[in-house]
Amino acid sequence: MIVLKNISKSFDGRPVLKEVSATFEKGKCSFVIGASGGGKSVLMKSMVGLITPDSGVIDFDGRDFLQLEYSEKKELRQEIGMLFQGGALFDSLSVEDNVAFPLQMFTEKSKSEIQERVNFCLNRVKLDKVNKLFPSNISGGMKKRVGIARAIAMNPKYLFCDEPNSGLDPLTSRVIDELIVEITEEYSITTIINSHDIKSVFDMGDHIVFIYQGQQLWEGNKSALGNSGVAELEAFIAASKF
Amino acid sequence: MKFLTRFGLYLLFLYACFRKPDKWRMFWKAFFNEIYKMGNDSFPIVGIISIFIGAVTVIQFGSQLQGSLVPMTILGRIVRDANILEFSPTIVALVMAGKIGSNIASEIGTMKVSEQIDALEIMGVNAASYVALPKILASLFAIPALVICSMFLSNIGGAISCFFSEMVTVDTYIQGLRMDFNGFFVTHALTKAFVSSFLISTISAYNGYRTEGGALEVGAASTMAVVQSCLAIIFFDYILTQLMLY
Numbered sequence: 137m138i139v140l141k142n143i144s145k146s147f148d149g150r151p152v153l154k155e156v157s158a159t160f161e162k163g164k165c166s167f168v169i170g171a172s173g174g175g176k177s178v179l180m181k182s183m184v185g186l187i188t189p190d191s192g193v194i195d196f197d198g199r200d201f202l203q204l205e206y207s208e209k210k211e212l213r214q215e216i217g218m219l220f221q222g223g224a225l226f227d228s229l230s231v232e233d234n235v236a237f238p239l240q241m242f243t244e245k246s247k248s249e250i251q252e253r254v255n256f257c258l259n260r261v262k263l264d265k266v267n268k269l270f271p272s273n274i275s276g277g278m279k280k281r282v283g284i285a286r287a288i289a290m291n292p293k294y295l296f297c298d299e300p301n302s303g304l305d306p307l308t309s310r311v312i313d314e315l316i317v318e319i320t321e322e323y324s325i326t327t328i329i330n331s332h333d334i335k336s337v338f339d340m341g342d343h344i345v346f347i348y349q350g351q352q353l354w355e356g357n358k359s360a361l362g363n364s365g366v367a368e369l370e371a372f373i374a375a376s377k378f
Numbered sequence: 379m380k381f382l383t384r385f386g387l388y389l390l391f392l393y394a395c396f397r398k399p400d401k402w403r404m405f406w407k408a409f410f411n412e413i414y415k416m417g418n419d420s421f422p423i424v425g426i427i428s429i430f431i432g433a434v435t436v437i438q439f440g441s442q443l444q445g446s447l448v449p450m451t452i453l454g455r456i457v458r459d460a461n462i463l464e465f466s467p468t469i470v471a472l473v474m475a476g477k478i479g480s481n482i483a484s485e486i487g488t489m490k491v492s493e494q495i496d497a498l499e500i501m502g503v504n505a506a507s508y509v510a511l512p513k514i515l516a517s518l519f520a521i522p523a524l525v526i527c528s529m530f531l532s533n534i535g536g537a538i539s540c541f542f543s544e545m546v547t548v549d550t551y552i553q554g555l556r557m558d559f560n561g562f563f564v565t566h567a568l569t570k571a572f573v574s575s576f577l578i579s580t581i582s583a584y585n586g587y588r589t590e591g592g593a594l595e596v597g598a599a600s601t602m603a604v605v606q607s608c609l610a611i612i613f614f615d616y617i618l619t620q621l622m623l624y
Binding site for chain 2: 184185186210211212213214216218220221222227238240
C-alpha cells in the first residue's frame, strides 16, 4: 500500500502540487486522472523519487520514502516497476537484454536462470519471436509490452504506469489495459496509473484520484465517479465523450 | 554566477559518476566496449590527420630553412618535437572533442530525453555512473593511445613528405628525428592527453546528462559539449605547457 500525505511541490515559486493526499491499495489498479498540466506526472515522479517534493510524506508499506538513506532508497526502488509513456527501452539493448537488465544488475542469477525469467516475462505479455529484435524494430504497442515485461522482471511490489495507452490504437490499448489488470491481480501489486483515458478508468479502475490544477479534488471508486458532485471532474468526464 | 552554478553542478555530476558501480561485471563489459568503440572508430581519422600534419610541418619548416646556414638535419628534430609537444596531443584532442565528445553528449542526451535515464534511476541504478563512468575511464586509455599513434604517424608523414618534395632526403630527415631526443617531451604530451581526455569525456557526459526537452536540445547539448571541450583543452594546454616546460 502507498499512502501520500500532504504532498506539495513548487517550481520557481509556482505551486504544481498543493497538499495532495491519497491512498493506493495493494492488488488494485488505482488511477490518477486529470487534465494535462494538472500535476499528475509531477505526482508520479515524486512517488518514484525522480522529483523531491517540498513537503509531505510518501509511505511505501511503512517506509517513508523521503526519509530513507541512499542505500535504503536503492533497495526500495528495486521493488518498483515502471511503465513509461514511450516505453523508455534501452536503444542499445535487444528486447531480451532490456528485460534481463534489472536481473543482471541486481541479482546473482545464472545466465540460464535469467534467460528462463526473461522468456517467462515475455510470454506473460504475449510476446514471442522478438527476443533478438531491438526497440527500433518493434511497434509502439510491442514497446509497451516489453516495458511491462521489464517492469515485472524483478517481481515488483509497486507498479507505476505513465499514460500506458497514449499513442496506441483502441485494440492495442485494450490489450495493454488487460495485461496491467491481470498482472496487478496475479502478483498482488500496488498499481498506480496516470491517465486521461476515461474508458480505461471505467474498465479497470478500482480506485480513482482526480487532480485539478495541482489539487486533489476527489478520490473514490469508479461507481461513484459519475455522481461525484465535483464540477471540474464532471466536466472532465463529459469532455472525454467515450 | 551562472558559470559557478554550472561548475558546481558539474562537480556534483562527477561525484555521482565516480561512485562504486552497481555491478562490476556490467561495468567492465561497458568499459571494454567503449575502449574498442573509441579507439577503433577514431583510429582512421587520427591516422589520416596525423600523416598530413607531419607532411605539412616538413614543408612549412623546410621552406623556412632553405637557403639558411642551418643544417637541414634540424628539420627532422623540429618536426619531431613540434609533433610530440603540440600537434599530436592538442590536435588529436580537438578532433576527439568533435568526434567522441559529440557522440557521448548526444548518446547520453538522447537517453535523457527518451526517459531511459529515468528508467535507470527508478530501477535503483546510479544512472550517472552507469552511463558515464565507462565512457570517462575508456577515454583515459583510448585518447592517449591515439595520441601515441599520432606521434609515430606524424613523423612518418614527415618522411613521406621528404620523399615526394625533395626538400631534404629521407635519410637526413631520419637523422634529425634521432637527434637529441628528450623523453620528458613524451611525458608532457601524455599528461596533456590524459587531461584532455578527462575534460572531453566529463564535459560531454555532463552536457548530455543535463539535457532536457527533445531532439533540438540534444543537438544543442552536443554542440555545447564540443565548444566547451575545445575551450577547456586549449586553456589547459596553455596551463600545462607553462607548468611543465617553462
